[in-house]
Amino acid sequence: xxxxxxxxxxxxxxxxxxxxxxxxxxxxxxxxxxxxxxxxxxxxxxxxxxxxxxxxxxxxxxxxxxxxxxxxxxxxxxxxxxxxxxxxxxxxxxxxxxxxxxxxxxxxxxxxxxxxxxxxxxxxxxxxxxxxxxxxxxxxxxxxxxxxxxxxxxxxxxxxxxxxxxxxxxxxxxxxxxxxxxxxxxxxxxxxxxxxxxxxxxxxxxxxxxxxxxxxxxxxxxxxxxxxxxxxxxxxxxxxxxxxxxxxxxxxxxxxxxxxxxxxxxxxxxxxxxxxxxxxxx
Amino acid sequence: xxxxxxxxxxxxxxxxxxxxxxxxxxxxxxxxxxxxxxxxxxxxxxxxxxxxxxxxxxxxxxxxxxxxxxxxxxxxxxxxxxxxxxxxxxxxxxxxxxxxxxxxxxxxxxxxxxxxxxxxxxxxxxxxxxxxxxxxxxxxxxxxxxxxxxxxxxxxxxxxxxxxxxxxxxxxxxxxxxxxxxxxxxxxxxxxxxxxxxxxxxxxxxxxxxxxxxxxxxxxxxxxxxxxxxxxxxxxxxxxxxxxxxxxxxxxxxxxxxxxxxxxxxxxxxxxxxxxxxxxxxxxxxxxxxxxxxxxxxxx
Numbered sequence: 001x002x003x004x005x006x007x008x009x010x011x012x013x014x015x016x017x018x019x020x021x022x023x024x025x026x027x028x029x030x031x032x033x034x035x036x037x038x039x040x041x042x043x044x045x046x047x048x049x050x051x052x053x054x055x056x057x058x059x060x061x062x063x064x065x066x067x068x069x070x071x072x073x074x075x076x077x078x079x080x081x082x083x084x085x086x087x088x089x090x091x092x093x094x095x096x097x098x099x100x101x102x103x104x105x106x107x108x109x110x111x112x113x114x115x116x117x118x119x120x121x122x123x124x125x126x127x128x129x130x131x132x133x134x135x136x137x138x139x140x141x142x143x144x145x146x147x148x149x150x151x152x153x154x155x156x157x158x159x160x161x162x163x164x165x166x167x168x169x170x171x172x173x174x175x176x177x178x179x180x181x182x183x184x185x186x187x188x189x190x191x192x193x194x195x196x197x198x199x200x201x202x203x204x205x206x207x208x209x210x211x212x213x214x215x216x217x218x219x220x221x222x223x224x225x226x227x228x229x230x231x232x233x234x235x236x237x238x239x240x241x242x243x244x245x246x247x248x249x250x251x252x253x254x255x256x257x258x259x260x261x262x263x264x265x266x267x268x269x270x271x272x273x274x275x276x277x278x279x280x281x282x
Numbered sequence: 283x284x285x286x287x288x289x290x291x292x293x294x295x296x297x298x299x300x301x302x303x304x305x306x307x308x309x310x311x312x313x314x315x316x317x318x319x320x321x322x323x324x325x326x327x328x329x330x331x332x333x334x335x336x337x338x339x340x341x342x343x344x345x346x347x348x349x350x351x352x353x354x355x356x357x358x359x360x361x362x363x364x365x366x367x368x369x370x371x372x373x374x375x376x377x378x379x380x381x382x383x384x385x386x387x388x389x390x391x392x393x394x395x396x397x398x399x400x401x402x403x404x405x406x407x408x409x410x411x412x413x414x415x416x417x418x419x420x421x422x423x424x425x426x427x428x429x430x431x432x433x434x435x436x437x438x439x440x441x442x443x444x445x446x447x448x449x450x451x452x453x454x455x456x457x458x459x460x461x462x463x464x465x466x467x468x469x470x471x472x473x474x475x476x477x478x479x480x481x482x483x484x485x486x487x488x489x490x491x492x493x494x495x496x497x498x499x500x501x502x503x504x505x506x507x508x509x510x511x512x513x514x515x516x517x518x519x520x521x522x523x524x525x526x527x528x529x530x531x532x533x534x535x536x537x538x539x540x541x542x543x544x545x546x547x548x549x550x551x552x553x554x555x556x557x558x559x560x561x562x563x564x565x566x567x568x569x570x571x572x573x574x575x576x577x578x579x580x581x582x
Binding site for chain 1: 304312383467475535543561576
């Protein structure tokens, strides 16, 4: 293990380390702590400039309720769910199929196609912006949840395919070979042999895509206009304009927007990290 | 007869047809929403177009205007600053990972808490830092006043604004690089470390000659995501400054958005030409990354 395990160091070093880690964490998360404290303050605190001192009174629940009552936060939140969940399902499903094809079959186009998926995943959003917006306007998908879902699903398919292909390629090929010799059909091999084995990859991709799409701001700005389909990220920005200098409410709304991905991360940490490291660095 | 015949052909060529059937849905989605738009944007970049009315062919007009536009060079310069400073996330992430790579009780908890900023939307990160940087009541104000100085308006000053946004952006990015390195460090072979220790390698030399080479996959991934992240930076700028003051914190991605789709006008053609330039810059990196991946794919 590198660096040298701290247990092998002197007593004083161990104690120093024990103190350093929580202090470092405190500094690291200071921005979050500050925003959390602010979200519990009263309007009076904000107005008198008591931004970092001890809050006059704790209004945690009151402030969060106020956000829901005074704004469309509930709609935004619901929209985010309606956008994120179908996107995850579609893109992971498409990637399972495509990843399987690219990993298992030997055909000349396999590698170029794989690289197109990978490259597409890295292109700047701006080069897609005008045509995708135009397409959405023309098909009546502009400013709808479905429009965002279709785009996100298509775009995330690139990353998901990259991940799935690498994952399936690492599976023992004999399994597929012997199933073929038994005369099992290609789709049945996919469904009964491969799919059960890629469950960890599906879990990893699901949490990751959920987070990516939940946190998307660019497409939410480009493809929505009103409140009907605006997700929470774009919503928080709208709230920021609405609650001018009501920082306690802006903070509460921001934290709310952050909760689902955070919960997702803590529940499925292992899968999340496996996804982020592309499964390459296990 | 006809069906039977084609059935036989299907059966014989099953191995050849199957991959295309599996690929079809993904390819359809990806072509419509990713591949085709790239070429459409290139096409639009030769037109003057407000997004609604008639398109007017102007050849290289948009590019000629762009190369004469000061705002373009400001954005380009800021993109370079972003790229260079954002790369600090890689060594910083390694540093944090080395600091946290211990097996003491509670370490798992600390590691996941350090990763926290990455999970949060950049919109939220941007809002937090906007508020921090506020010279009237932000943390900056508190710290500066504590030392008896007048707090600077970081986001309102052309000299500091880009650095201020990048600093905010580094917070989640360092967390990302850290997690890549933590998983990488988990994989470093103990034998080699022991062998290194026997050879008298310690501290810096050990890191340089034994550990870092083994961390290459993590480093490569960290560089890829950081470069792409730097060039894609949009959310933070949109939230914190909208490119201001006077366009001084613009980058190509935001400049393009501003030209094509905001209160400043609907210049879709001009916007497309900016996005093409950004695309070409990113393609240089993407091609390099793909080339490295291809080399590794051939070996593995």
